[in-house]
Amino acid sequence: MSTKIINNEWISLAEIDSILKGNQILELADATRISIQKCRTYLDEKVAKNERLIYGVNTGFGSLCDTAISTGDLEQLQTNLVLSHACGTGEEVPSDIVKRMILLKVLGLSHGNSGVQVETVERLIFFFNNDILPVIYQQGSLGASGDLAPLAHLSLPLLGEGEVYVKGERMSSRSMNEKFNLKPIVLRSKEGLALLNGTQFMSAYASYSVSNAEKLFNQFNLVAAVSLEGYDGRIEPFGVSVNEIRNQKGQITVAEIMRGLLKGSEIIQQHKTHVQDPYSFRCIPQVHGASLDAINYCKDIVEREVNAVTDNPTVFPDEDDVVSAGNFHGQPLAIAMDFLAIALAELGSISERRVYKLISGTRGLPAFLVANPGLNSGFMIPQYTCASIVSQNKQLCMPASVDTIDSSNGQEDHVSMGANAATKLYRIVQNCYTIQAIEVLNATQAFEFRRPMKSSETIEGFVSAYRKEVAFVDKDQFLQPLIAKSREFVVNY
Numbered sequence: 001m002s003t004k005i006i007n008n009e010w011i012s013l014a015e016i017d018s019i020l021k022g023n024q025i026l027e028l029a030d031a032t033r034i035s036i037q038k039c040r041t042y043l044d045e046k047v048a049k050n051e052r053l054i055y056g057v058n059t060g061f062g063s064l065c066d067t068a069i070s071t072g073d074l075e076q077l078q079t080n081l082v083l084s085h086a087c088g089t090g091e092e093v094p095s096d097i098v099k100r101m102i103l104l105k106v107l108g109l110s111h112g113n114s115g116v117q118v119e120t121v122e123r124l125i126f127f128f129n130n131d132i133l134p135v136i137y138q139q140g141s142l143g144a145s146g147d148l149a150p151l152a153h154l155s156l157p158l159l160g161e162g163e164v165y166v167k168g169e170r171m172s173s174r175s176m177n178e179k180f181n182l183k184p185i186v187l188r189s190k191e192g193l194a195l196l197n198g199t200q201f202m203s204a205y206a207s208y209s210v211s212n213a214e215k216l217f218n219q220f221n222l223v224a225a226v227s228l229e230g231y232d233g234r235i236e237p238f239g240v241s242v243n244e245i246r247n248q249k250g251q252i253t254v255a256e257i258m259r260g261l262l263k264g265s266e267i268i269q270q271h272k273t274h275v276q277d278p279y280s281f282r283c284i285p286q287v288h289g290a291s292l293d294a295i296n297y298c299k300d301i302v303e304r305e306v307n308a309v310t311d312n313p314t315v316f317p318d319e320d321d322v323v324s325a326g327n328f329h330g331q332p333l334a335i336a337m338d339f340l341a342i343a344l345a346e347l348g349s350i351s352e353r354r355v356y357k358l359i360s361g362t363r364g365l366p367a368f369l370v371a372n373p374g375l376n377s378g379f380m381i382p383q384y385t386c387a388s389i390v391s392q393n394k395q396l397c398m399p400a401s402v403d404t405i406d407s408s409n410g411q412e413d414h415v416s417m418g419a420n421a422a423t424k425l426y427r428i429v430q431n432c433y434t435i436q437a438i439e440v441l442n443a444t445q446a447f448e449f450r451r452p453m454k455s456s457e458t459i460e461g462f463v464s465a466y467r468k469e470v471a472f473v474d475k476d477q478f479l480q481p482l483i484a485k486s487r488e489f490v491v492n493y
Helices: 013-021 030-049 071-085 095-109 118-129 148-159 173-180 191-196 200-230 240-244 249-262 284-306 331-358 380-396 418-448 457-467 480-492
Strands: 003-006 025-028 089-092 132-134 137-139 163-166 169-172 314-316 321-323
Touching (some): 025 030, 030 314, 095 118, 095 148, 118 132, 137 148, 137 418, 148 200, 163 173, 200 418, 200 457, 249 284, 331 380, 457 480
Antiparallel strands (some): 089 137, 132 163, 163 169, 314 321
């Protein structure tokens, strides 16, 4: 098992994925530990001098920002903050997202601008390294004062409160402490706020979604190429000149990808009796390319966020300053996630249209891709299922980022609703895998009717791998298990 040293160097989304998929363990670099301690020491000295009110350090929170807190109550103030803000509801956050949240919180606190104890960061690292995952709920964050409710649930086990999963087994945090011989963390001034303020709930969902968006994009191109072959489509829409003349980066890239996927295919090179293809085939570069441009934009925004300090107030020891501002406001992520939701929904939408064409009984294909249509309904109803999911994606694309509701007596008067954008986007990602699975089911079925001709080496390899999991359908059978196997295939391919 390899180790990732947290040294505050820029970390890419790909490296985050590598840490999580490779089950790497985390360790603070000595310089990072020194930086965290320096900030903590500075804040302790600042509070001891009692020079002025510092939001969330020696004051109340939200609209109580002008209420002074006595020095003797500062630690209790932080504990009360975590306990009172743990108000999450709804479904539990998936375990892989929770682990991602812990990693991102460690990264954010390690910059040395948050005023936390080294011990607090080390405990979060212990949780990460030992698969101790707090029970967190999806609903409760407005995505503006940070992800308060979900991050409070993330922080409860530090205090010996709440519940956790330990390698999949649910238990109380107190039982977890007994199991690992741990003592609860005693939060110092500002620490509760540092833990709860931040965008790690949104960022965890966003980084997961960007990673899966790239995977979905690549596979939608490959599946589309199989569909094109099954539909006996034309190669001309993917030519160099016709795509470069529009000068859209994503479009040019997709056209090049499609040419590569189809290179050497006998099917694509055979004489075509039809003059042109429907938009769902002919406009793959334009539609998939636009989604690629959106994915790349969102990736840039999210990568900046996971490398940022997003709690409040922000501590600058070298400048002798503590600034109360708004780095926890999730608007950059909220807009990006709404944009990414649209980009993915469109990949799914055009995919369903290709399915619709494949079952139409044209281009020499049997109606619903099965022998004896009438006696057999074949692939009639998977298209219904696909259309239903596509429609749900469209409904989920209502942007969360354009909504706001006042909170904390109007002190927090504009919020991003980025947490809702995050959970909607996650559902769209899952839906797109199912849509893709249904297109693969139909595309490979149509593809078999082009035999004995062969496609390119890449496409033949893909179809061959798929056929090891899902067989050709020659007569009506129970299709749901085939869709489930198909989905498992595209998720793991």
